[in-house]
Amino acid sequence: MDLLQFFNNKLKFTDEENEVLSNAFKVEIYAKGTTVVQPNSFVKKVYFVERGLLRCYYYKEGKDITHFFFDEDTFTAPLNSVFYNKEEAYGWETLEETTLRVIQYDDLQDLFIKYPSIQRFFFGVSLDILNAYALKLEYLQFYTAEERYANLLETNPGILHRTSLGHIASYLGITQQTLSVIRGKK
Numbered sequence: 001m002d003l004l005q006f007f008n009n010k011l012k013f014t015d016e017e018n019e020v021l022s023n024a025f026k027v028e029i030y031a032k033g034t035t036v037v038q039p040n041s042f043v044k045k046v047y048f049v050e051r052g053l054l055r056c057y058y059y060k061e062g063k064d065i066t067h068f069f070f071d072e073d074t075f076t077a078p079l080n081s082v083f084y085n086k087e088e089a090y091g092w093e094t095l096e097e098t099t100l101r102v103i104q105y106d107d108l109q110d111l112f113i114k115y116p117s118i119q120r121f122f123f124g125v126s127l128d129i130l131n132a133y134a135l136k137l138e139y140l141q142f143y144t145a146e147e148r149y150a151n152l153l154e155t156n157p158g159i160l161h162r163t164s165l166g167h168i169a170s171y172l173g174i175t176q177q178t179l180s181v182i183r184g185k186k
Contacts, residue, residue, distance in 0.1 A: 039091035052098025
């Protein structure tokens with residue numbers, strides 16, 4: 001879905017607000033396998049995925065761990081840089097050709113001041129993102145590997161066709177071997 005459709009599906013904006021939003025969010029297109037945000041970098045941008053798939057990852061003891069996937073109609077930002085003025089530990093890479101709409105966070109804050117409706121919209125988006133992270137944490141803490149896999153299939157069934165099993169296993173907090181066993185039972 002394109003950016004303006006996404007905005008207007010959630011909250012109806014005026015023609016002026018739509019024009020301002022369209023002009024403020026720049027289009028960036030990335031080939032598959034492109035690193036959009038380097039681990040341990042400082043990036044103060046907000047991203048909207050119009051098309052494609054981003055993988056957020058980090059390194060732990062030399063291992064590449066998938067933290068989150070961001071697919072179409074998803075907003076995200078390097079939270080440590082944007083909100084805490086620190087390096088972002090996570091890297092982001094494209095898993096397929098990806099079209100992003102991007103705005104500097106400071107420019108977005110200026111829009112919040114001028115257009116309270118945009119600020120209200122992003123407050124809702126922030127709650128959606130917080131909920132997604134809370135649900136992932138809940139599943140990692142309280143559910144079995146099989147339950148986490150079943151939930152992923154229920155909430156994002158297409159992900160298996162869009163990324164490697166290694167990325168899915170690390171996202172679920174399991175080994176690739178465990179994932180193969182779980183998939184073999186289905």
